[in-house]
Amino acid sequence: MLIKDVICPFCGCLCDDLAVEVENNKVIDVKHACKIGAAKIRGHNRIEAPMMRESKTDEFREVSYDEAINEAARILVDSKRPLMYGWASCLCEMMKKGVLLAEEVGGILDNTASVCHGPSALGVQEKGIPTGTLGQFANRADVVIFWGCNPVQAHPRHMSRYSVFAKGFFTNKGRKDRKIVVVDVRKTDTAEMADEYVQVNPGEDYKLLAAFRAAVADKADVIPDTVAGVSKEKIVELAAAMKGAKYGIVYFGMGVTQTRCKYKNIDIAVSLTTDLNAYTKFSIIPMRGHYNVTGAGQVFAWETGYVNGIDMSRGVPYYNPGETCSNDMLMREELDSAFVIGGDAGAHFPAQSIARMAKIPVIQVDPFHNPTTEMANIVIPVKVSGVELAGTAYRMDSVCLRMRKLVDVDFPSDEEVLDKILAKVKEIKGVS
Amino acid sequence: MKLDAIFISGRTVNQGVNLENKSSTAYFDAAGYCEMNSTDAGKISTDPGNNVKVTTDFGNVVVPMRICEGNPDGLIFIPMGPWANAVASPDTAGCGMPGFKGLPATVESTDEKAPTMPELMARLK
Numbered sequence: 001m002l003i004k005d006v007i008c009p010f011c012g013c014l015c016d017d018l019a020v021e022v023e024n025n026k027v028i029d030v031k032h033a034c035k036i037g038a039a040k041i042r043g044h045n046r047i048e049a050p051m052m053r054e055s056k057t058d059e060f061r062e063v064s065y066d067e068a069i070n071e072a073a074r075i076l077v078d079s080k081r082p083l084m085y086g087w088a089s090c091l092c093e094m095m096k097k098g099v100l101l102a103e104e105v106g107g108i109l110d111n112t113a114s115v116c117h118g119p120s121a122l123g124v125q126e127k128g129i130p131t132g133t134l135g136q137f138a139n140r141a142d143v144v145i146f147w148g149c150n151p152v153q154a155h156p157r158h159m160s161r162y163s164v165f166a167k168g169f170f171t172n173k174g175r176k177d178r179k180i181v182v183v184d185v186r187k188t189d190t191a192e193m194a195d196e197y198v199q200v201n202p203g204e205d206y207k208l209l210a211a212f213r214a215a216v217a218d219k220a221d222v223i224p225d226t227v228a229g230v231s232k233e234k235i236v237e238l239a240a241a242m243k244g245a246k247y248g249i250v251y252f253g254m255g256v257t258q259t260r261c262k263y264k265n266i267d268i269a270v271s272l273t274t275d276l277n278a279y280t281k282f283s284i285i286p287m288r289g290h291y292n293v294t295g296a297g298q299v300f301a302w303e304t305g306y307v308n309g310i311d312m313s314r315g316v317p318y319y320n321p322g323e324t325c326s327n328d329m330l331m332r333e334e335l336d337s338a339f340v341i342g343g344d345a346g347a348h349f350p351a352q353s354i355a356r357m358a359k360i361p362v363i364q365v366d367p368f369h370n371p372t373t374e375m376a377n378i379v380i381p382v383k384v385s386g387v388e389l390a391g392t393a394y395r396m397d398s399v400c401l402r403m404r405k406l407v408d409v410d411f412p413s414d415e416e417v418l419d420k421i422l423a424k425v426k427e428i429k430g431v432s
Numbered sequence: 433m434k435l436d437a438i439f440i441s442g443r444t445v446n447q448g449v450n451l452e453n454k455s456s457t458a459y460f461d462a463a464g465y466c467e468m469n470s471t472d473a474g475k476i477s478t479d480p481g482n483n484v485k486v487t488t489d490f491g492n493v494v495v496p497m498r499i500c501e502g503n504p505d506g507l508i509f510i511p512m513g514p515w516a517n518a519v520a521s522p523d524t525a526g527c528g529m530p531g532f533k534g535l536p537a538t539v540e541s542t543d544e545k546a547p548t549m550p551e552l553m554a555r556l557k
Contacts, residue, residue: 010448036448044453056557118528154443185440186509187502199504202438203534254442258532262525289443309528325528346553347454347513350520350530351491355556370454371514374553 007403008037009089009386012288012396013134015157025407027387034156040387041406046367047381056358056375068380069417072339072363073424075378076105079337079361081313085326086343087300088112088290090414091391091403095299097418098341104425106313108335110326111296112289112343113308119257120286121297121307122321123266130273132249132283133397134161139168140281143245145181147269148205148255149287152189158287163251164193170246179241183208184255196238203260204228208235209268215239216275248282257286288396290343291386295394330356337361341414342385346371365417383411435476437468437508439488439537441516454513454549463513464546467500468539472508478541485542486510486519488535493518493552494544508539514552 006018020041021029030038050068051060076082084107087095102109113121137144144163151158159165164175171177182194183205191197200208208228215223216239223232242248250273256265269284276282288294297307304310304317309325311318322328326345329335330353337360338345346354347370357375364376367384383389386403388411394400426432446462453459466484478484484497486508493515503509510516512532521531547555 035445036451039449040452045455057554114528115530115532122527150442153445154448156445186500186504186507189502191502202440202507255533258529259440259534262529263527321528322524322526325524327522327530328524328528331522344451344454347517349517350522350532351514351518351552351556352522353530354517354553358557368452368454370452371549371553374550375557 003404003406006406007386007393007401008033008041009291009393009403010037010040011155011291012294013155013158013161014291014393014395014401015161016401020406022406027406036156043384043387044368047369047373047379050381051379053377056377060379065380065412068378069420070424072378072380073421073428075337075361075363076107076339076421077425077428079105081329081335082107083110083326083329083335083338084108084341085110085114085338085345086112086341087296088293088343089385090296090342091292091385091389091393092295092299093391094342094385094414094418095296096303097415097422099300099303101418101422101425102312104422107339108324108329109300109304109310109312111300111308112293112348113297114325114327115348116254116289116293117257117286118308118321118325119263120266122263123270126263126267127270127274129270130277130283131285131397133399134395137249137283138162138166138171140170140247141249142171142177143179143181143242143248145183145248145250146190146194147183147250147252148259149251149253150184150188150190151251151287154253154289155287163249181238198230198234198238201229205256205259205265206261206268209265209272211235212239213268213272213275216243216272242276242282243279245280245282248276248280250282250284251287252284253287285397292393294396294398295392295400298394298398327353333359335360337363339363340372341365344370344372346373346375365414367411380417381411382417383409383413385414389413433476434538434540435472437472437506437537437539439486439508439510439519439535440533441510441512441520444511447511447513460548463511464515465496465498465510466539467498467503467509468507469501469503469505470499471505473497473499476539476541483542483544483546484539485544486537486539488519488521488537490521491518494542494546496546508537514549518552
C-alpha cells in the first residue's frame with residue numbers, strides 16, 4: 001500500500017510530500033524524503049521492553065511497563081527538583097500531558113531549544129520577530145541569506161522546497177530569481193552553492209551584524225576597513241543588495257545561537273531585519289532542528305507563558321534562562337532526578353553536564369537506545385511519533401500540521417505513559 | 433607538536449541519519465571525527481584516518497582526523513554528539529545555552545584509541 005502526502009518526522013521542514021510504501025505493516029520504501037528522513041521512517045533497532053537498574057554501572061533487567069511506570073512516578077514524587085527535558089520528538093498532545101505532570105511534581109520543564117534555539121527565544125522576547133511562512137518565502141524571496149546554518153547537511157530539502165531552487169509565484173525561475181548569500185565561519189556545502197560567501201571570524205557575528213546595520217542606515221563612514229574578517233567594501237555592497245531586494249529572508253542557525261554573544265546575536269539580527277523593512281520587505285526565521293521543537297515552544301508557551309527553562313516548583317511558572325535551563329541546573333547540582341522524553345540529553349549536553357546527570361536517577365522515555373540510555377536507571381520504550389502515531393506538530397515557521405500514522409505497533413505512546421505516570425503520582429500523593 | 437585552534441561543532445547529514453542509531457559503528461563513523469584543512473593537518477604531521485587528540489579547558493577526546501578544505505586555518509570541526517560534547521563548555525553565559533562553538537582548543541597527533549559512545553559515557557559515570 002502506498003501512503004501519499006506523508007509528513008516527515010525528522011526536521012523542522014516537515015516536508016509534506018513523502019510517499020511511503022507499507023506492506024504487511026512494515027515500511028518497505030520511502031519516496032521523496034531526504035536521506036535523514038528516509039532513515040527515520042525506515043526505522044532502527046529499538047528498545048524492545050522496559051528496563052531498570054539500581055546503579056548506572058549495573059546491567060539493565062527487563063521489567064513490566066507497570067513496574068517501570070510506578071518506579072518512575074515514585075522517583076518524581078520523591079524529588080524536590082526533577083528536570084523534565086526533551087519533548088521535541090513528541091507530538092503536541094503529549095507535551096500538554098508533560099506540562100500537567102511537571103505541574104503536579106513541581107518539575108523544571110525544558111525542551112531541546114535549550115541547546116538549540118533557546119537564545120533565539122530570548123532574542124525574540126527582546127525585539128519581536130518580523131517573520132512569515134516558508135510558503136511566503138518560497139513565493140517571494142529574491143535575496144536569501146543563510147547565516148550560521150548549513151541546510152545542505154541539516155535540512156537537506158529546505159533549499160529545493162522553500163529557499164533556493166523552489167519556483168514560486170514571484171520567483172518562477174527558482175534559483176535564477178534569487179541571490180543567495182551564506183555567512184559562516186567555514187566554507188560549508190551550502191556556501192559552495194551560494195552567490196556570495198561571507199567568511200566571518202568565529203564569535204564575531206555580532207560585530208558584522210552591527211556593521212550591516214550601519215551600512216543599511218547609510219552610515220558607512222563609521223565602519224572600519226575590516227569588521228569580523230569581512231571588508232567594508234563587501235559589507236556596503238551586500239547591504240545595498242539587501243535594500244534592493246523585492247523581498248529578503250534571513251535563515252539563521254546554531255552558528256549564531258551557540259557562538260559568542262548568543263541571544264544578543266539574534267537580538268541584533270532581528271534589529272537589522274526590522275531596519276531593512278524601512279526600505280523593502282524583509283523577514284527572519286530560525287532553522288529549527290527536531291521536527292516538533294517548534295511545537296514544544298508553542299505548547300509550553302500557551303500553557304505556561306514561556307517556551308523553555310520553566311520552573312514549576314513555585315506553583316506558578318517561573319522562567320529565568322541561565323538559572324532554570326537544564327545545563328545551568330545540572331552544573332549547580334540542583335537537580336535530584338531527570339525525566340528525559342523525546343530528546344537525547346546524553347548525546348547533546350556537554351560532558352561535564354552529563355557527569356552531573358550520572359549522579360541522579362534518570363528516567364528515559366524513548367524508542368531508541370542512545371547516550372541517555374547509558375545514564376538511565378529506568379527506560380520506557382514507546383511508539384515513534386509521526387511514524388507509528390498520528391498527532392500535531394509545528395513546522396519551523398509555526399504552521400501546524402497533522403502527522404500521519406504509517407504502521408501499527410504494540411508499544412504504548414508517550415501520551416499513554418505520561419497519563420499512567422501522572423495517575424500514579426496523584427495516587428502516591430493522595431490527590432484527585 | 434600541538435596546534436592552537438578554534439573548535440566548533442555542528443550538524444551533518446550522516447550524523448542525522450544515525451541520530452536514532454547511536455549505539456552503532458555507523459554513528460561513530462558519522463559523529464566521531466575531527467575536520468581540519470590540510471595545512472593544519474600538515475602542521476601536526478597527521479594524515480586522514482589517523483587519530484588526533486582535541487583538548488579544551490573542559491576536557492579532551494580522541495577521534496580520527498578528516499580533511500575539510502572549507503575550514504579556514506586554525507578552525508576544527510567535530511559533528512554534534514558525544515565526541516564534540518567531551519570538549520564543549522557547560523558555561524551558558526547566563527542564557528541557558530552551553531558553549532558548543534568558538535572554544536579555544538589544541539590538537540595533536542596521537543596513538544591513543546578513539547572511544548566508542550558507551551566508552552565515552554562510561555567515563556562520565
